[in-house]
């Protein structure tokens with residue numbers, strides 16, 4: 415089997431006005447949909463980061479991928495990373511470099527696994543060592559948010575659709591009561607059994623109160639997490655960490671950097687998790703040496719693909735770390751890729767993050783992937799078990815061209831709402 419084409423299509427989909435430590439989500443989130451076509455007429459699907467840079471990388475990767483055997487992923491990775499060309503001394507250092515070869519390869523790798531699965535009649539999980547579980551647990555991902563549902567209806571509370579809707583998508587949640595209501599909606603709608611709150615937005619004492627309020631509302635058996643995205647000082651992290659350590663299953667990136675995290679880890683009981691201070695293989699020795707974390711949030715989009723994620727989880731076991739999974743705003747192709755790799759990781763010790771309930775648009779046939787009882791099912795269908803809806807892809811691509819966004823910038827969006835706003839360090 416040979417790859418005869420690589421197609422990368424940028425898309426935009428409605429995203430509600432969710433708050434983060436960096437500002438505010440724009441009315442549209444961006445992704446890139448990848449299709450790898452074989453000489454046997456099969457197409458494999460992938461999905462990765464959105465906007466101009468990932469698109470340029472994938473377009474640069476096309477000539478390196480076309481003509482290759484999709485089973486020979488090591489060679490494809492070497493070609494995209496530039497190792498092959500460097501070894502052959504064909505490439506001068508300033509030529510042909512991708513902004514992020516690891517991310518570009520990850521997107522191509524997922525599409526190749528989908529292709530291989532379709533060619534062999536096996537689900538992707540079975541190509542990654544085999545499934546350990548039939549369904550994968552995901553966590554509710556709560557956000558402080560403004561009223562509104564995003565997309566053409568924008569951010570404002572005055573938008574018609576937002577006024578007419580009374581659910582977690584439309585409703586404002588800027589205090590502990592709002593978060594408790596959002597938590598209830600997520601549990602009732604999707605059956606989630608674990609809950610994560612994106613923090614680093616309001617005064618840390620208010621965020622701690624939101625965690626305590628959820629504990630009171632949901633009882634002692636629902637694991638809770640808080641992720642302030644590294645904007646708390648060491649002192650604040652220790653103080654708040656101690657205040658709510660009885661309520662949390664883990665505290666995610668309370669402060670910045672591996673040294674800061676290690677200092678906090680020494681002073682609190684609650685386990686620390688990260689998707690920020692350890693984001694590359696070369697970060698791991700120092701993370702181990704310092705004792706910065708107890709849990710690593712994997713992400714196949716960032717770490718170099720599905721097989722890399724299986725290997726990373728093995729490494730976590732070596733160091734006695736728990737394993738969870740990080741998420742950005744994404745569509746169903748990414749959700750199924752996450753589910754297949756998570757199914758093949760025996761030591762997935764925590765439910766995976768996902769932004770998926772915040773998205774209403776979809777590019778796959780049949781619409782959104784169901785989340786039931788907090789789980790996504792990994793079926794026996796070949797590949798990722800999904801097919802592209804070409805009409806939906808064309809619509810979301812049109813939306814990308816129309817919305818004018820070319821990268822994610824939460825700061826600019828926040829400043830539209832509050833001129834002069836800057837990220838706060840607590």
Ligand SMILES: [Mg+2]
Pocket residue numbers: 641643666667688689690740
């Ligand atoms: Mg995080």
